[in-house]
Amino acid sequence: MSNKESIPKHIAIVMDGNGRWAKQRLLPRSAGHREGVKSTRRIIEAAGNAGVKILTLFAFSSENWNRPKKEVSALMNLFVSSLDQEIQKLRENGVCLKFIGDKSRFNDELQVKINEAEKITASNQDFMLNIAANYGGRWDIVNASKNLFRDVLESRLNIDDVNEKTFNKYLSTFPLEEPDLFIRTAGEQRISNFLIWQLAYTELYFTDVYWPDFDEQQLQLALDYYATRKRKFGLTQEQIDKEINA
Numbered sequence: 001m002s003n004k005e006s007i008p009k010h011i012a013i014v015m016d017g018n019g020r021w022a023k024q025r026l027l028p029r030s031a032g033h034r035e036g037v038k039s040t041r042r043i044i045e046a047a048g049n050a051g052v053k054i055l056t057l058f059a060f061s062s063e064n065w066n067r068p069k070k071e072v073s074a075l076m077n078l079f080v081s082s083l084d085q086e087i088q089k090l091r092e093n094g095v096c097l098k099f100i101g102d103k104s105r106f107n108d109e110l111q112v113k114i115n116e117a118e119k120i121t122a123s124n125q126d127f128m129l130n131i132a133a134n135y136g137g138r139w140d141i142v143n144a145s146k147n148l149f150r151d152v153l154e155s156r157l158n159i160d161d162v163n164e165k166t167f168n169k170y171l172s173t174f175p176l177e178e179p180d181l182f183i184r185t186a187g188e189q190r191i192s193n194f195l196i197w198q199l200a201y202t203e204l205y206f207t208d209v210y211w212p213d214f215d216e217q218q219l220q221l222a223l224d225y226y227a228t229r230k231r232k233f234g235l236t237q238e239q240i241d242k243e244i245n246a
């Protein structure tokens with residue numbers, strides 16, 4: 001189970017540092033977000049070229065609503081215009097786009113665009129792109145629990161059949177595998193309520209580079225780091241060696 005030269009199938013990214021990137025250049029924060037979109041586009045392509053199959057990007061957390069009104073509205077406009085610009089390309093390139101999070105709080109225009117984008121890429125299977133928007137890991141678990149309780153109450157699920165595997169089916173990322181690699185840019189070493197259930201065994205990679213500066217070379221550094229990790233999933237090294245030699 002040594003990961004030498006192995007490519008993570010699923011990468012989850014907290015794209016942090018747009019604001020600081022802009023501040024460094026005496027630009028408004030919105031300029032940092034616009035540059036962040038360029039970086040996002042670049043990394044989706046680079047990840048696909050590297051053989052990654054699933055990318056989950058934290059675009060807007062449940063807590064981000066508390067930012068200044070002007071910034072929230074600039075971000076919403078950016079999401080709408082990015083969807084308009086990118087959706088055909090994503091469709092042609094075999095990308096299946098899915099939004100995870102509580103979409104109900106977005107304005108009608110954005111909700112319509114999100115639904116359309118999901119619909120027209122739904123049958124694509126080459127690359128799965130999850131955008132976490134108005135997402136929180138605790139929300140995901142609570143939402144899953146509510147749906148699970150409903151199924152138990154309405155006799156679609158037996159309480160004795162509830163285990164980690166069944167619970168997982170109610171999470172927003174189902175049926176995708178859990179992330180193999182988590183990347184956070186801009187220096188903070190926190191999960192910040194991202195995929196807290198799904199990251200249980202994920203390798204964590206932190207870099208000081210701001211998201212707008214996170215390019216193909218930076219992604220390669222993260223992949224190189226991943227390739228040096230030995231994932232044990234709670235087993236001993238001896239058990240793993242035995243499995244490899246079996």
Ligand code: FPP
Binds near residue numbers: 015036057060082186
């Ligand atoms: C973090 O930087 C970034 C965000 C809160 C928004 C992320 C959005 C994008 C990168 C736009 C592209 C995404 C899509 C899906 C089109 P920050 O503002 O927290 O930076 P700071 O910590 O330096 O202030």
